Amino acid sequence: MPLEVVFLLEQLLNGLLVGVGYLLIALGLSLIFSLGGIVNLAHGGFYAIGAYAAVAVGNRFGFPAAFIVSPVLVALIGVAVERLLFSRFYRADPILSLLLTFGLAMVIEQALRMAFGATPIPFAIPDFLRGQVFVGDFIYSRYRLAILVVAMVAVFGLWLLLQRTAFGRVVRAGVQNPDMVGALGISLSPYLAAVAALGIGLAGLAGVMLAPITGVHPAMGSEILTASFVVVVIGGLGSFWGVVAAGLLVGVVRGMTVYFVPAAAEASMYLLMLMVLLARPRGLFGERIVRFE
Amino acid sequence: MSQKTPDATLPFLSRRRILQGIGAAAFAGGVAMPAIVRAQADTIVFGHLTPLTGFLGPLGAYAQMGVQLAVDEINAGGGINGRKVTLIMEDSVNPATASSKAERYIERDKAAVLIGEISSASCLAISQVAARNKIMFVNTGGNSDALRGKDCNRYMFHVEGANTQYVKAVGAAMLRDGLIKGKKLFFLTADYAFGHDLSRVAKRYIEANGGQVVADELVPTDATDFSAYMLKIRQTRPDVVISNLAGNQITNFIKQYSEFGLQFPYGGFGFDTAVAWGAGKGAFGGVWPCIWHHDVAAPASQAFVAAFTKKFGKPPENQAWGDYVAAKAVARAMTETKGTDTAKLIGFFEQEPKLDILKGRQGYFRAFDHQLIQEMYTISAKPVAQVKDQWDLMVLGPAVPAANDALDVIAPTPAENPCSFPV
Numbered sequence: 244m245p246l247e248v249v250f251l252l253e254q255l256l257n258g259l260l261v262g263v264g265y266l267l268i269a270l271g272l273s274l275i276f277s278l279g280g281i282v283n284l285a286h287g288g289f290y291a292i293g294a295y296a297a298v299a300v301g302n303r304f305g306f307p308a309a310f311i312v313s314p315v316l317v318a319l320i321g322v323a324v325e326r327l328l329f330s331r332f333y334r335a336d337p338i339l340s341l342l343l344t345f346g347l348a349m350v351i352e353q354a355l356r357m358a359f360g361a362t363p364i365p366f367a368i369p370d371f372l373r374g375q376v377f378v379g380d381f382i383y384s385r386y387r388l389a390i391l392v393v394a395m396v397a398v399f400g401l402w403l404l405l406q407r408t409a410f411g412r413v414v415r416a417g418v419q420n421p422d423m424v425g426a427l428g429i430s431l432s433p434y435l436a437a438v439a440a441l442g443i444g445l446a447g448l449a450g451v452m453l454a455p456i457t458g459v460h461p462a463m464g465s466e467i468l469t470a471s472f473v474v475v476v477i478g479g480l481g482s483f484w485g486v487v488a489a490g491l492l493v494g495v496v497r498g499m500t501v502y503f504v505p506a507a508a509e510a511s512m513y514l515l516m517l518m519v520l521l522a523r524p525r526g527l528f529g530e531r532i533v534r535f536e
Numbered sequence: 537m538s539q540k541t542p543d544a545t546l547p548f549l550s551r552r553r554i555l556q557g558i559g560a561a562a563f564a565g566g567v568a569m570p571a572i573v574r575a576q577a578d579t580i581v582f583g584h585l586t587p588l589t590g591f592l593g594p595l596g597a598y599a600q601m602g603v604q605l606a607v608d609e610i611n612a613g614g615g616i617n618g619r620k621v622t623l624i625m626e627d628s629v630n631p632a633t634a635s636s637k638a639e640r641y642i643e644r645d646k647a648a649v650l651i652g653e654i655s656s657a658s659c660l661a662i663s664q665v666a667a668r669n670k671i672m673f674v675n676t677g678g679n680s681d682a683l684r685g686k687d688c689n690r691y692m693f694h695v696e697g698a699n700t701q702y703v704k705a706v707g708a709a710m711l712r713d714g715l716i717k718g719k720k721l722f723f724l725t726a727d728y729a730f731g732h733d734l735s736r737v738a739k740r741y742i743e744a745n746g747g748q749v750v751a752d753e754l755v756p757t758d759a760t761d762f763s764a765y766m767l768k769i770r771q772t773r774p775d776v777v778i779s780n781l782a783g784n785q786i787t788n789f790i791k792q793y794s795e796f797g798l799q800f801p802y803g804g805f806g807f808d809t810a811v812a813w814g815a816g817k818g819a820f821g822g823v824w825p826c827i828w829h830h831d832v833a834a835p836a837s838q839a840f841v842a843a844f845t846k847k848f849g850k851p852p853e854n855q856a857w858g859d860y861v862a863a864k865a866v867a868r869a870m871t872e873t874k875g876t877d878t879a880k881l882i883g884f885f886e887q888e889p890k891l892d893i894l895k896g897r898q899g900y901f902r903a904f905d906h907q908l909i910q911e912m913y914t915i916s917a918k919p920v921a922q923v924k925d926q927w928d929l930m931v932l933g934p935a936v937p938a939a940n941d942a943l944d945v946i947a948p949t950p951a952e953n954p955c956s957f958p959v
Contacts (some may be wrong), residue, residue, distance in 0.1 A: 246771075250767075250768075250771045253767055253771075254764055254767060254768075256762060257767055258764070260763070261761055261763060261764075264761070326671025360597065361588065361593055361594050361596070361597035361785055362594040362597060362598070362810050362813065362814065362853075363594055363784060363813075363814030364814070365809070365813065365814055365815060365817070365819075365926070366816070367816055367817075367819065368795060369820060373795075374797065375796065375797045382767070382770060382796065382797075383663055384763070384795045386795060387763070387795075407846050424556055455791075456760075456761070456763065456788075456791070456795070457760040457783060457788060457790065458760070458787050458788055458791065458814055460593075460594060460784065460814075461593075462589055462590065462593060463760075466758060466760060467760075482943075497764070498764045501753075501764035501765060501768065502764065502768065505753040505754050505755065505765070505768075506727050506754035506756065507761055508755070508759060508764070509756035509758055510756070
């Protein structure tokens with residue numbers, strides 16, 4: 244293979260690895276929006292809480308403990324927020340929940356700043372995941388491969404949950420027609436709480452996994468939120484695989500842009516979003532959700 | 537401007553100035569949550585601006601601590617000629633917001649001086665407000681040479697080192713270690729005013745010393761993932777990798793460089809100690825320039841470190857040094873000129889009095905471009921086994937220039953960076 248092609252292929256694969264990072268956050272965002280109609284601008288905040296919790300737990304009990312405790316903790320916070328705040332806004336004007344979560348995002352960021360300080364907190368890759376894996380001329384960070392595995396397990400687990408269980412059937416029905424679900428005598432309320440726990444817990448998981456790479460600081464949530472939104476929009480609302488495809492696509496496009504036009508790296512995803520929306524206003528695999536039309 | 541009650545000054549203000557003030561206040565008040573601090577007639581107001589959010593935010597937090605400590609000490613020592621100092625501080629956010637907040641400080645809060653900032657782009661915006669209102673602005677964190685050259689103005693002074701000072705300080709160490717002459721260097725550059733300026737100055741230095749810049753990759757300021765850049769570095773196989781990055785970018789660069797196990801020697805031309813603290817033990821490496829470090833042995837420096845650690849529970853970062861030194865220098869100028877008249881303050885500094893800046897040698901503001909002429913240092917990683925705590929990651933190199941060289945040999949020359957103050 245000519246060297247140029249090897250380089251490109253390497254960037255392409257790396258782009259996929261970067262994309263799975265966006266995925267964990269975008270899937271939760273999409274899930275919460277699809278079922279409850281809440282655009283959760285505080286989602287990045289929960290990601291940041293996950294990272295800080297990982298530091299607090301990890302420094303005392305090691306990374307594996309942080310990996311388990313932190314997402315669960317964040318999911319529990321998610322349930323509390325859903326019960327106390329989100330639940331009051333499902334039937335309200337979307338602008339109200341937008342304001343609520345926007346405010347919540349600021350409160351979380353500032354609270355983290357007050358509690359832990361504004362400076363980045365070091366959080367190292369655990370020793371057993373340090374180092375690189377070489378395949379021929381290709382190089383991979385071992386830790387990023389670990390992220391890939393965790394993300395894949397999370398994505399397939401979520402998919403199975405939504406497609407193959409009674410729980411998933413109710414959730415999917417609730418996305419399409421909540422009134423009909425109600426008419427069948429099923430209360431969506433516990434499902435909304437469970438979906439918030441899942442979605443927000445996934446953000447916490449992403450926080451643990453990405454903290455050693457991107458650093459732990461109060462604004463880390465707002466940094467990742469925009470990219471995740473772009474992924475959801477490109478993928479299309481309500482579409483599980485659309486979000487997965489979009490996450491990977493954004494990663495790959497970004498990697499390619501760094502290769503050819505580095506200065507445009509962060510702009511590339513917005514350009515991609517623009518092009519996708521022009522061609523397919525509902526996103527790549529966006530479904531028609533009657534109540535959002 | 538002398539202190540008068542608002543009623544006494546009103547008739548002298550033009551309608552346009554009042555409208556400007558109202559507009560700026562309304563705009564800034566709408567986007568921020570200002571701490572409303574009213575200037576009292578008998579106090580002197582220091583207006584402080586620095587980014588608290590975004591990729592420079594972590595440094596801004598230290599800037600606020602530094603200036604707070606300085607003002608506390610000034611007031612504890614009886615103030616300036618018996619008048620206490622009132623400190624007002626806000627997040628400068630971005631150049632547009634920085635500009636309107638500076639305007640409001642001057643118009644509404646009657647600030648006698650503006651201090652702070654880290655972003656070179658916001659520095660330029662604040663300096664324009666300062667010049668328009670004839671109020672002094674002391675830049676404590678903006679590095680770009682252009683601020684001291686093409687964009688220089690009479691009302692702006694620079695405690696922060698110019699990019700050239702950073703480049704020449706660490707450049708000497710890199711030359712010594714054989715990292716420049718005959719070598720291929722790979723640049724990563726922050727994609728905004730500071731990075732572009734630093735890349736230009738660094739390229740000039742490297743080419744003048746027989747090195748070759750084989751790539752200069754612009755990195756967006758909001759980039760957190762550097763993996764694609766790491767692959768590109770590995771593919772290019774340079775002799776040396778150079779960071780012209782800023783703030784959090786440097787932390788992420790260092791961490792991910794270590795994550796990918798790249799073996800090319802590396803370093804950078806811009807640095808703050810907080811970025812090494814953020815990278816943590818084991819990940820930090822390379823050779824870097826530094827304007828001040830808490831291990832600088834001068835007695836005044838150690839007294840500052842002790843006072844700071846007592847107040848805030850952690851050692852000062854170099855950005856805290858900058859804002860502390862700036863506030864102290866301004867206080868001294870006001871004490872010696874017996875007032876807050878801007879023309880007299882500028883006149884005082886332009887006589888190039890020696891200033892205690894918590895380093896081995898005293899510094900002075902150079903009259904022709906208002907740059908603080910001072911010692912710089914180099915930093916490298918401390919071997920992991922010797923690291924005592926989370927702050928103790930770095931080995932401080934000797935002061936540059938060496939003891940028998942003039943301090944200004946590392947500063948940009950008038951030919952490199954011509955400055956003529958607009959009249």
